[in-house]
Amino acid sequence: MPTLQDVAQRAGVSTATVSKVLSNTPYFTEETRRKVMAAVDELGYVPNLAARALAAGKTHIVAVVFPYVYEPIFSDPLTLRILGGIESVITQHGYNMLLSTPRLVPDAPDEHYLQLIRSGYLDGMIAIDNVPGVSAVQPAREKALPAVVIGYGTREGDYWVRSDDFSGGEQIMTHVLELGHREIGLITVPENINMALEYRLEGMQSVCEARGIDFERLPRAHGDFSTESGARCAADLLARHRELTALLCLNDRMAMGAIQQARLMGRHIPRDLTVTGYDGIPAAASFAPPLTTIDQGAPDIGQTAARMLFDVLEGATPDSLVVPVSLIHGETTARPCPVPDHDPASISPSTRKEDPSP
Amino acid sequence: MPTLQDVAQRAGVSTATVSKVLSNTPYFTEETRRKVMAAVDELGYVPNLAARALAAGKTHIVAVVFPYVYEPIFSDPLTLRILGGIESVITQHGYNMLLSTPRLVPDAPDEHYLQLIRSGYLDGMIAIDNVPGVSAVQPAREKALPAVVIGYGTREGDYWVRSDDFSGGEQIMTHVLELGHREIGLITVPENINMALEYRLEGMQSVCEARGIDFERLPRAHGDFSTESGARCAADLLARHRELTALLCLNDRMAMGAIQQARLMGRHIPRDLTVTGYDGIPAAASFAPPLTTIDQGAPDIGQTAARMLFDVLEGATPDSLVVPVSLIHGETTARPCPVPDHDPASISPSTRKEDPSP
DNA sequence: ATGCTGTAGTTAAGAGCTTAACTATTGCCT
DNA sequence: AGGCAATAGTTAAGCTCTTAACTACAGCAT
Numbered sequence: 001m002p003t004l005q006d007v008a009q010r011a012g013v014s015t016a017t018v019s020k021v022l023s024n025t026p027y028f029t030e031e032t033r034r035k036v037m038a039a040v041d042e043l044g045y046v047p048n049l050a051a052r053a054l055a056a057g058k059t060h061i062v063a064v065v066f067p068y069v070y071e072p073i074f075s076d077p078l079t080l081r082i083l084g085g086i087e088s089v090i091t092q093h094g095y096n097m098l099l100s101t102p103r104l105v106p107d108a109p110d111e112h113y114l115q116l117i118r119s120g121y122l123d124g125m126i127a128i129d130n131v132p133g134v135s136a137v138q139p140a141r142e143k144a145l146p147a148v149v150i151g152y153g154t155r156e157g158d159y160w161v162r163s164d165d166f167s168g169g170e171q172i173m174t175h176v177l178e179l180g181h182r183e184i185g186l187i188t189v190p191e192n193i194n195m196a197l198e199y200r201l202e203g204m205q206s207v208c209e210a211r212g213i214d215f216e217r218l219p220r221a222h223g224d225f226s227t228e229s230g231a232r233c234a235a236d237l238l239a240r241h242r243e244l245t246a247l248l249c250l251n252d253r254m255a256m257g258a259i260q261q262a263r264l265m266g267r268h269i270p271r272d273l274t275v276t277g278y279d280g281i282p283a284a285a286s287f288a289p290p291l292t293t294i295d296q297g298a299p300d301i302g303q304t305a306a307r308m309l310f311d312v313l314e315g316a317t318p319d320s321l322v323v324p325v326s327l328i329h330g331e332t333t334a335r336p337c338p339v340p341d342h343d344p345a346s347i348s349p350s351t352r353k354e355d356p357s358p
Numbered sequence: 359m360p361t362l363q364d365v366a367q368r369a370g371v372s373t374a375t376v377s378k379v380l381s382n383t384p385y386f387t388e389e390t391r392r393k394v395m396a397a398v399d400e401l402g403y404v405p406n407l408a409a410r411a412l413a414a415g416k417t418h419i420v421a422v423v424f425p426y427v428y429e430p431i432f433s434d435p436l437t438l439r440i441l442g443g444i445e446s447v448i449t450q451h452g453y454n455m456l457l458s459t460p461r462l463v464p465d466a467p468d469e470h471y472l473q474l475i476r477s478g479y480l481d482g483m484i485a486i487d488n489v490p491g492v493s494a495v496q497p498a499r500e501k502a503l504p505a506v507v508i509g510y511g512t513r514e515g516d517y518w519v520r521s522d523d524f525s526g527g528e529q530i531m532t533h534v535l536e537l538g539h540r541e542i543g544l545i546t547v548p549e550n551i552n553m554a555l556e557y558r559l560e561g562m563q564s565v566c567e568a569r570g571i572d573f574e575r576l577p578r579a580h581g582d583f584s585t586e587s588g589a590r591c592a593a594d595l596l597a598r599h600r601e602l603t604a605l606l607c608l609n610d611r612m613a614m615g616a617i618q619q620a621r622l623m624g625r626h627i628p629r630d631l632t633v634t635g636y637d638g639i640p641a642a643a644s645f646a647p648p649l650t651t652i653d654q655g656a657p658d659i660g661q662t663a664a665r666m667l668f669d670v671l672e673g674a675t676p677d678s679l680v681v682p683v684s685l686i687h688g689e690t691t692a693r694p695c696p697v698p699d700h701d702p703a704s705i706s707p708s709t710r711k712e713d714p715s716p
Numbered sequence: 717a718t719g720c721t722g723t724a725g726t727t728a729a730g731a732g733c734t735t736a737a738c739t740a741t742t743g744c745c746t
Numbered sequence: 747a748g749g750c751a752a753t754a755g756t757t758a759a760g761c762t763c764t765t766a767a768c769t770a771c772a773g774c775a776t
Contacts, residue, residue: 051762074442084432283641409732
């Protein structure tokens, strides 16, 4: 591989001049540029990034951090969409994206991750941080590495982007309440493992309280984000609370599991049971029937976070941002049906999609 | 940030000794190691990766290359699963993963991508290469950068991992034929844009020919991998060929779209129409009904590719590998129903899940 | 003429690490 | 005692680039 030296020699100038030409630092003639570029082309010179990084202290590498906490991140479609958003912006800026997936456990730091952050290899980072008690950005703060947080694990002075979880909770609960449901079950995850979900719940609660409904009384089941857990939770809730006419699920995958389970138990969706999701993953739209859910605008979150990071790298101090969400009207919600007798043995033949009954 | 020098000084030894201790090169006493490690801890020393890369010519960075070709890669759930498999192995080895997504277009190389490959920043790469005419690994070959290809875009001497697409095609076609279907429609993508799909088709063809069925005669529609395109293709095929009793889709997303569309057209799945997918993405399992499809073993492919790369980096010459696939028996396939009159207006009320008719 | 400014290019000092080549010491064999 | 091998550690060169400091010189106002 040819080096700067080789190029300089061939062009008949010094290495400093070549470096200037390549980085567009002023003070060289058009003639010189031509000579240098010719030499670069002839030799097929490509700068060595390690040397450049060492000399200039800039690597042009940005870390994208998706911590493994309670959930294997690679099973969440949302991850991919956020990643896609981030990627488009990073690529535009000519940077490279290092994907890091530390195993975060309270009081047991991921040494490899810490080394990476402290190694000077990174110009900045974008981290998902939604779990209380463990932080992916903390090491970046310590090293004063420019960082943007996606989520709630932030401190004063951090730059962050968040989905408007509170509003999402409000919107979905409002939708369900306005359809007339009062006997509502919640499929969520254990307390305090994800702050985004906490805010969704708070949004739901605020709507309930405004309408005089005791949110705390609504039966809950705790899953782990997975489809299977959604099915399990639905089985549990529907068995224990036969009066339920709606299940609000805190993510789409659990909602899809819940729907399948409800069907097995003889419920038609949405006629006998309203089910909602949250996230707006692609599978929710192609589900049958399409899920009523909240679109988080995942690619937008990724793009926004990346843009913000580049602002910071350029010395600006961008404002942190809440990304709005929107309700997707699918076909899994309907008015509650007037107290049917849910005996699984007596599924009537009329359990078909379009029910023309009054 | 403290440097090697600082550590050496504090430990009262030379930088060379510190370097040896840290890299476990022989010839130092336990006593020396203790002193060095103490100094490292006290100073919180972390080696500068750029300097290390420059001096040693090793960066401990592996590129994972998912080219954008005909399809935005971030909308394919399979991507995420392969990525997850790769990630687990790379992390185990203490390497870092640089995610690169070049825009590959014939005769218009992605300059930024080329620079990255040639920049000496990478110790190796894993690339998905399934599209004829454009190659993600080619630059790696030119630079003699250790590489493992996932897919068919290989040359003599390349290391590769492939899913057994031919067998997958055979399995799914055999399954459908054995159920008794003869009027079969194919939902695929345009010719020559993806070699993996070509082999799936060839597998299907071989089975047909062995049974005296003229594969070329089967009606086809061409989508673009997306759910929506699957719906469009199904609409087209079912309208033009009312005799069809089965639709074989070359990926799961198109299958899900096809199923939704078929339902809109009054077909019950699987009673009136058998539909199959391919890939075994998570959404296929949580679909209603669960898709009959081929499990590609995506995480396994990723892991295998990564392991193979590390073998190469250690100087071994691993054997390239075909990863077996398996048929997932979902609930979207059934025996063909004896020539029903598919008038959308006359959906009978008995269109329910369990049909106890003889 | 003198001094100043601005431009074009060079020199050389790092940036922080690895490693080949070297020195020094010890233990062991004959 | 002499020679050799193995061990422990040091010295210093080198990896490739950036950049501050410098030289050289033309153009211009005073």
